[in-house]
Amino acid sequence: MKPIVITIDGPSGSGKGTTALRVARRLGLVHVDSGSLYRAVALTLHEQNISPDESVKISQALPNMDISFNANNEIMIDGVNRESDIRTRENSKRVFAYSRDLQIRAYVTELQRGLLVNGGVLDGRDAGSVVAPDADLKIYLDCDIDIRTYRRAKQHGITEPLEIAEIKKEIQERDAVDMNKGKFSLQVLPESVIVDTSDMTIDEQVDAIYQLAQEKTIDA
Numbered sequence: 001m002k003p004i005v006i007t008i009d010g011p012s013g014s015g016k017g018t019t020a021l022r023v024a025r026r027l028g029l030v031h032v033d034s035g036s037l038y039r040a041v042a043l044t045l046h047e048q049n050i051s052p053d054e055s056v057k058i059s060q061a062l063p064n065m066d067i068s069f070n071a072n073n074e075i076m077i078d079g080v081n082r083e084s085d086i087r088t089r090e091n092s093k094r095v096f097a098y099s100r101d102l103q104i105r106a107y108v109t110e111l112q113r114g115l116l117v118n119g120g121v122l123d124g125r126d127a128g129s130v131v132a133p134d135a136d137l138k139i140y141l142d143c144d145i146d147i148r149t150y151r152r153a154k155q156h157g158i159t160e161p162l163e164i165a166e167i168k169k170e171i172q173e174r175d176a177v178d179m180n181k182g183k184f185s186l187q188v189l190p191e192s193v194i195v196d197t198s199d200m201t202i203d204e205q206v207d208a209i210y211q212l213a214q215e216k217t218i219d220a
């Protein structure tokens with residue numbers, strides 16, 4: 001059977017990561033989390049004191065990077081588990097600027113394609129449009145902004161209303177960046193299946209996508 005590739009694109013906080021991981025496990029496929037890769041590149045460059053506008057230094061640093069996933073799908077940089085370091089709010093804020101650099105996008109795109117040679121579930125913003133335009137199934141995971149804010153606050157254990165408002169602002173800013181990256185923008189493609197998760201549990205969203213994937217496998 002031909003290895004199946006599923007792309008799951010959607011805004012920050014739509015539950016792409018968790019959904020993609022669980023769908024992948026159920027189908028026996030790898031999960032490629034592109035956000036983790038961008039986060040890892042941003043953290044590495046930041047730690048090397050290379051800012052997002054230092055294009056020449058970025059081009060010199062990229063070939064020396066060693067970024068991979070371990071068996072638990074956690075990010076390894078130079079063989080060290082940096083999963084929690086890439087997910088801090090500081091790193092989340094800095095990754096935007098780095099993710100606009102075209103050399104970084106090309107580098108992360110190639111990393112993803114390499115990880116998908118035997119099929120997989122890929123989540124991101126430009127997964128269906130740029131990284132895997134020939135994917136067998138393309139999902140656009142949508143979700144209401146207030147629900148995404150609530151989920152993100154819960155994930156970080158935040159209950160203070162002012163801090164929650166700050167998180168909402170950060171998500172709105174991230175959406176604006178994600179939707180204005182030219183050809184890399186987050187977009188609904190004509191062939192995308194839209195799954196709105198605002199009123200769905202994680203189990204329900206996993207079931208819905210698994211079902212769609214089953215139909216594709218049967219059709220293939």
Ligand code: DC
Binds near residue numbers: 012013035092095099
């Ligand atoms: O999905 P996430 O929140 O882990 O993504 C982290 C950052 O990386 C976010 O600023 C958007 C960026 N990103 C991107 O530009 N392209 C992707 N395919 C995935 C993430």
